Amino acid sequence: MSQWLPLLILATSLVPALLTFFLDQDQHRLRNTLNLGGALAKLGLVVYLLVDVAQGTFHEVRFDLLPGQFLLLRVDALALLFLALSALLWLLTTIYAIAYFDRKPNLSRFFGFFGLCVFATTGIALAGSLLTFFVFYELLTLSTWPLVVHKQNPESMAAGRTYLRYALPSSTVLLLAILWLQNLAGPIEFTGGPDLAGQDPDTLRVIFVLFVIGLGMKAAVVPLHGWLPAAMAAPAPVSALLHAVAVVKAGAFGFVRVIHDVFGIEQVTALGLGMPLAVLASITIIYGSLKALGQQGIKRRLAYSTVSQVSYILLGAALAGPFALIGGLAHLVHQGLMKITLFFCAGIYDERAGIRRIDQLDGIGARMPWTSVCFSLGALGMIGLPPMAGFVTKIYLGIGGLEVGAPWVIGVLGASTLLNAAYFLPLLYRIWFVESASGDRPGERPLGIVAPAVLTGLAAIAVGLFAGSAVSPLAWASLIVERTYSP
Numbered sequence: 001m002s003q004w005l006p007l008l009i010l011a012t013s014l015v016p017a018l019l020t021f022f023l024d025q026d027q028h029r030l031r032n033t034l035n036l037g038g039a040l041a042k043l044g045l046v047v048y049l050l051v052d053v054a055q056g057t058f059h060e061v062r063f064d065l066l067p068g069q070f071l072l073l074r075v076d077a078l079a080l081l082f083l084a085l086s087a088l089l090w091l092l093t094t095i096y097a098i099a100y101f102d103r104k105p106n107l108s109r110f111f112g113f114f115g116l117c118v119f120a121t122t123g124i125a126l127a128g129s130l131l132t133f134f135v136f137y138e139l140l141t142l143s144t145w146p147l148v149v150h151k152q153n154p155e156s157m158a159a160g161r162t163y164l165r166y167a168l169p170s171s172t173v174l175l176l177a178i179l180w181l182q183n184l185a186g187p188i189e190f191t192g193g194p195d196l197a198g199q200d201p202d203t204l205r206v207i208f209v210l211f212v213i214g215l216g217m218k219a220a221v222v223p224l225h226g227w228l229p230a231a232m233a234a235p236a237p238v239s240a241l242l243h244a245v246a247v248v249k250a251g252a253f254g255f256v257r258v259i260h261d262v263f264g265i266e267q268v269t270a271l272g273l274g275m276p277l278a279v280l281a282s283i284t285i286i287y288g289s290l291k292a293l294g295q296q297g298i299k300r301r302l303a304y305s306t307v308s309q310v311s312y313i314l315l316g317a318a319l320a321g322p323f324a325l326i327g328g329l330a331h332l333v334h335q336g337l338m339k340i341t342l343f344f345c346a347g348i349y350d351e352r353a354g355i356r357r358i359d360q361l362d363g364i365g366a367r368m369p370w371t372s373v374c375f376s377l378g379a380l381g382m383i384g385l386p387p388m389a390g391f392v393t394k395i396y397l398g399i400g401g402l403e404v405g406a407p408w409v410i411g412v413l414g415a416s417t418l419l420n421a422a423y424f425l426p427l428l429y430r431i432w433f434v435e436s437a438s439g440d441r442p443g444e445r446p447l448g449i450v451a452p453a454v455l456t457g458l459a460a461i462a463v464g465l466f467a468g469s470a471v472s473p474l475a476w477a478s479l480i481v482e483r484t485y486s487p
Contacts, residue, residue, distance in 0.1 A: 039090050
């Protein structure tokens with residue numbers, strides 16, 4: 001059973017995806033059943049594994065490809081942090097997408113690639129070696145491109161070209177880094193990293209920089225972030241998936257693996273690489289927020305917010321302290337819940353009321369109360385209002401900065417908070433305090449597009465309010481640090 005569980009988890013995404021491609025356009029009920037069934041099965045397996053791994057067990061399966069080369073799937077505590085987020089948000093996004101698209105054309109193609117995207121994300125979470133990680137990392141690129149260009153209009157096709165212009169060169173750099181490091185140290189598993197003692201420090205620094213470039217694109221690190229705002233041409237369910245759980249989180253998760261499971265935090269510190277990476281993350285945090293201020297499109301403002309917020313995870317991973325790492329890992333879940341809430345609501349505004357720009361939000365709170373409350377919860381969480389998820393993240397990152405003798409981190413977090421407020425509060429003011437010139441009341445129907453936003457909005461409060469509980473993302477992040485990364 002230990003060997004079969006990782007394969008079963010992958011199958012819950014892969015099988016529905018492959019079957020969906022063969023369905024006719026009018027087979028809506030069967031297509032929905034396949035995708036919802038797969039999402040529910042995956043979530044059930046993840047819940048079982050959370051209980052199992054919390055007790056100290058892990059599961060893995062290995063496939064030999066060539067002499068010395070293999071694919072390795074492993075379920076450990078870090079994998080489950082990402083996997084649990086993926087499983088929960090896949091289910092909610094599937095419900096949302098079914099209601100959002102209704103009977104629109106090309107849905108078998110959409111849900112087929114949607115399932116492949118989740119399959120690739122699951123593989124990234126379960127990857128137990130660098131080679132396995134790269135295989136699923138590239139599959140994620142190939143499966144998300146059709147989602148970005150789904151509308152097939154000039155804007156989405158241009159966004160797809162931009163995505164590939166960023167993705168393909170960065171993937172080449174990532175492969176070069178992996179091959180170079182494996183040439184020095186042999187096949188690399190995520191079990192504490194290879195023995196790099198005796199290797200030339202300058203060579204290791206160059207390889208590490210190559211990893212930063214290769215992973216930085218998907219993590220939207222400045223200056224490799226330009227594809228993400230362009231990708232807002234995609235439908236709302238795709239935007240939600242890209243920003244909350246799939247592409248940007250794959251890059252951030254990859255940074256955590258490379259820093260702590262490939263090089264090791266002691267080696268990264270000895271090479272003098274941790275603080276420069278933390279500075280790069282801080283620059284991205286501030287830059288993303290400043291760019292968000294100038295955006296008039298709701299989704300583009302949210303996109304630059306993602307550029308900023310995802311680098312909180314990178315900052316936590318780069319600082320060589322337990323508190324910072326706990327905050328960064330917890331933010332992987334926290335940001336996912338808050339950002340998917342915002343994108344769900346942006347999609348509802350667009351689909352039900354034709355609202356795409358900030359200046360169109362006037363008075364929408366009274367006309368679409370459920371959606372507007374959820375949007376407000378997501379925005380206030382991003383700002384860091386106590387006791388929501390964003391507040392917990394910033395407290396731990398701030399303590400983590402002080403812990404490692406980097407008090408400037410407090411300044412970065414403070415500036416980020418002020419900028420968060422500067423680009424979110426004007427939206428909330430328009431939603432709740434400016435009267436609408438229109439007297440119409442757009443319906444918040446069907447339930448399938450509103451309920452997921454309500455659930456994720458409530459979850460963003462709950463993970464902050466109950467951060468001290470034994471089942472919170474913060475508690476799981478603490479478990480990961482205690483088991484694996486403590487000195």
